[in-house]
Structure formats: structure tokens, C-alpha cells
Amino acid sequence: MTIPHALEATHLYKVFGRSPRDAVRRLKDGATRAEVADAGTAAVIDASFTVNPGEIFVIMGLSGSGKSTIIRMLNGLLEPTSGDVTVQGRSIRSASAAQLREIRRESISMVFQHFALLPHRTVLDNAAYALEIQGVGRTERRRRALEILERVGLGDRAEAMPSELSGGMQQRVGLARALTAGTGILLMDEAFSALDPLIRREMQEQLVELQRELGRTIIFITHDLNEAMFLGDRIAVMRDGRIVQNGTPEEILTDPANDYVAQFVQDVDRARVLTAGAVMEPAHATTPVTAGVRGALRAMRELQVGSVFVVENRRLLGAVTDRAVIRAVKAGQTDLRALVDRAVATVGPDDPLTDVVERSVESAVPVAVVDAGGRLLGTIPRVTLLAALGNVPATTREIDVIEPAPTVPQAAIIASLAELAEPTEAAPVDGALAAKGGAR
Numbered sequence: 001m002t003i004p005h006a007l008e009a010t011h012l013y014k015v016f017g018r019s020p021r022d023a024v025r026r027l028k029d030g031a032t033r034a035e036v037a038d039a040g041t042a043a044v045i046d047a048s049f050t051v052n053p054g055e056i057f058v059i060m061g062l063s064g065s066g067k068s069t070i071i072r073m074l075n076g077l078l079e080p081t082s083g084d085v086t087v088q089g090r091s092i093r094s095a096s097a098a099q100l101r102e103i104r105r106e107s108i109s110m111v112f113q114h115f116a117l118l119p120h121r122t123v124l125d126n127a128a129y130a131l132e133i134q135g136v137g138r139t140e141r142r143r144r145a146l147e148i149l150e151r152v153g154l155g156d157r158a159e160a161m162p163s164e165l166s167g168g169m170q171q172r173v174g175l176a177r178a179l180t181a182g183t184g185i186l187l188m189d190e191a192f193s194a195l196d197p198l199i200r201r202e203m204q205e206q207l208v209e210l211q212r213e214l215g216r217t218i219i220f221i222t223h224d225l226n227e228a229m230f231l232g233d234r235i236a237v238m239r240d241g242r243i244v245q246n247g248t249p250e251e252i253l254t255d256p257a258n259d260y261v262a263q264f265v266q267d268v269d270r271a272r273v274l275t276a277g278a279v280m281e282p283a284h285a286t287t288p289v290t291a292g293v294r295g296a297l298r299a300m301r302e303l304q305v306g307s308v309f310v311v312e313n314r315r316l317l318g319a320v321t322d323r324a325v326i327r328a329v330k331a332g333q334t335d336l337r338a339l340v341d342r343a344v345a346t347v348g349p350d351d352p353l354t355d356v357v358e359r360s361v362e363s364a365v366p367v368a369v370v371d372a373g374g375r376l377l378g379t380i381p382r383v384t385l386l387a388a389l390g391n392v393p394a395t396t397r398e399i400d401v402i403e404p405a406p407t408v409p410q411a412a413i414i415a416s417l418a419e420l421a422e423p424t425e426a427a428p429v430d431g432a433l434a435a436k437g438g439a440r
């Protein structure tokens, strides 16, 4: 079964001016924006994209690049010169005025940069406003509005007047109003741009959290790349009316489509955007617990490292260091399990690099990336972390993280494991290798 798009824009054009249709015809024939300037301002040129249910889709670009024009076409506030928009399968273009109002009431609500609260109404009545328009009864709408106000941390200010709130709080009331409306799609045009940086960041975090809880589809406009990268599941980058790249934050960071996007991403706060999973390296320095103390020693010598991760059925048990292993060998110990330091720093694949940095500082061994089931997915050595943060070309990206990397002396490991296999904790060589193979 295919999931229908929440929203789809197909070949949208908007030209303001004397002869919009003529301008679009010429643009379709390959004319540039400048070449049609005599006919009008081409604010949006051939924009196509789809937005999936439950995602935050960001449209980003400099001032004047056409962001607001696009978003106004999405809910029918502006009529496209050419092209169409479908909202949950319904064409905006062919909707009557009454149908459009219905779509706006039921499917798609909009949050502006200045939320324009009604000054003579309480916070609660402001938050309940959209429901009032929808004809929901007073008790019910106040109940629903209060629930959302609590979500955005304003439950105790419900009876206050807007003027008694700080700017950030007022912004939250506006957000609550849009959320209370209960529409599946939220359009947000520079909704946080007027806030000071700390509050803005708090709002961004809250929006992501709310979106996860409430599962709304959000189309968010910003000219701030950091904001775009932090919020967006996908980002469309606009320039002079055109979408020049559409991709995940990571795609846009690591593989900018052109110099314009590359320049944009230079200043981005990479630590907040890149995830552990995007920069991790295959975990070569691992040993199955069944290989025992001497297996661990052998692995460290082969790989010329001072510590290895110990895995059991692909799950990460912890790490052992060369010193601990040598001491154990001298003492005649064979059981590796007893030596494992279980307090290794771990992160999830979706954790941002800021988390990795924190862990890395505390840890002598590379940070381990593990999935929810505790399986070792990869590692982030400090040098990898520094390279990622410094935007050093990641040469290791060429390595396929599923296949064993050619630099691993697999044959040597097989030989050493076979040689070392001790009767008491004999790991079938295949099994041991499977565990290692999976631990990346």
C-alpha cells in the first residue's frame, strides 16, 4: 500500500506583474528569471516537491528567494500562475472558494512570523480561537486548548492576557492556536525568526518534540540554515525562485548540489546537524567474547590498536585494553568476559554529534554506536569526530560499511582464532566471524 502524500506541489510558477502567463511560457521555454523581468517578477519558478505525512519539510532560502510566495500557494492564499498543489489528495487549483475555506479550516493551518494574538482575549481563548471558528462548543474547545497549552508549557498562564506574556510566550500561544486547530498540516513562515536566539532554540526543540508526539505534518520556512538543518527531515533550498536542492540535512551538508548551497552550508553548526550514524566508521577493532583473552590480544596486535570492543552475538559487551589483557595472559586467565570494561561510551545512530563530543571527552576508547537492541553498528574514533566537525572531506565515506573493509586482515584473524580456540570456550570459527562481521 502506498501512503498518500500529505501535500504535493507540481511545477508551481508564480509571476507577479504585467504578463504573468507570458512570462511563464517563456520560462518554460528556457528563459531565465532576468530575461522575463519585462513581463514581471518570477517569484517561484517550476517548483515541485512532495511532503510526506508526519515530516517536517523545510523551505530555506535568502530573503526574496520566493519562500513566502510558495507557502501562500500551498493553502490557496495565492493562485499559482501555473502548476498545482494537492493537499491530502485534493487539488487546490480546482477547489471552489468554499472548498478552499474548508481545506484551510480542516486540513492546513498557518503560523506567521508574528502570531498576531487577539489582545483582548485571554491566552486560553486565543489558543481556542481556531476551534471557535470551526464551531466547536465553548467547554470542549477550552478543554482542548488547555491541553495544548500545557503541552507548550503555558498551562498555568491560561487566564493571562497576551500583553502580560513575554515575546517567546506569545509565540507559544500562537503555536498552540495552530496546533489546537487540529489540522494535519501546519505551515509556518519564519515563525521563530523574531525570537531572541535562546528562546528560538528552545522553541525549535519544543517543535520537534511536539511534532513527534502529535504527528503533524509541518512545512517550515526559514532563511536560517541552522534552523533548517535542526528542524528539517528534508530541506528544499531555494534561490531566485527555484528549488536548487531538495534532500535530507545530511545530503545537503555532505553533498551540496552546487556552489550556492555549499556556501550556505559552510557556516552551519555541524555538531547539531550531523548524526552519529552519518559519520561512524565500521567497527574493525572488535573481538567476540568467545575468542577469549588471547583472541583479544591477537586482534589488538593484528590491528595495532590499544583496545578492542568485545561483542557477543553482535551485541556490545564493552571494551578491553591491551594492559588488562596482557595482565590476564600473564596471570593465566582465559575468560575475556571478566575483563570487559562495560562502561564504554555509547550513542545511538540518530544522536547528534554534540552528544558524541560529550561522550568522546570522557572516553579513552572510540565512542561506540549501538542500536536500540545494543548491537554494535560502528564506532567514532576521535579523529573521525574532529574531521566531521571540521568539514574535512571524509575519505572513509568510500568504505562500504556492510562489506568487510579490505584493510582488515580477515585471513589473519581467521587463522588466529582457529589457532587460539581453546577447548573450554571454543567458538566455532564461523560463528566468531559472523559475530565480528555483524559488528559494524
Ligand SMILES: Nc1ncnc2c1ncn2[C@@H]1O[C@H](COP(=O)(O)OP(=O)(O)OP(=O)(O)O)[C@@H](O)[C@H]1O
Pocket (backbone or CB within 6 Å): 016, 017, 041, 042, 043, 061, 062, 063, 064, 065, 066, 067, 068, 069, 070, 223
Ligand atoms: N504581491 C507581490 N507583488 C509583486 N512582487 C511580489 C509580491 N510578493 C512577492 N513579490 C516578489 O517575489 C519575490 C519573492 O518574494 P517572497 O516574499 O516570496 O520571498 P521570501 O523568500 O519569502 O523572502 P523573505 O525571506 O524576505 O520573506 C520577491 O522578489 C518579491 O519582491
Ligand SMILES: [Mg+2]
Pocket (backbone or CB within 6 Å): 067, 068, 069
Ligand atoms: Mg517571506
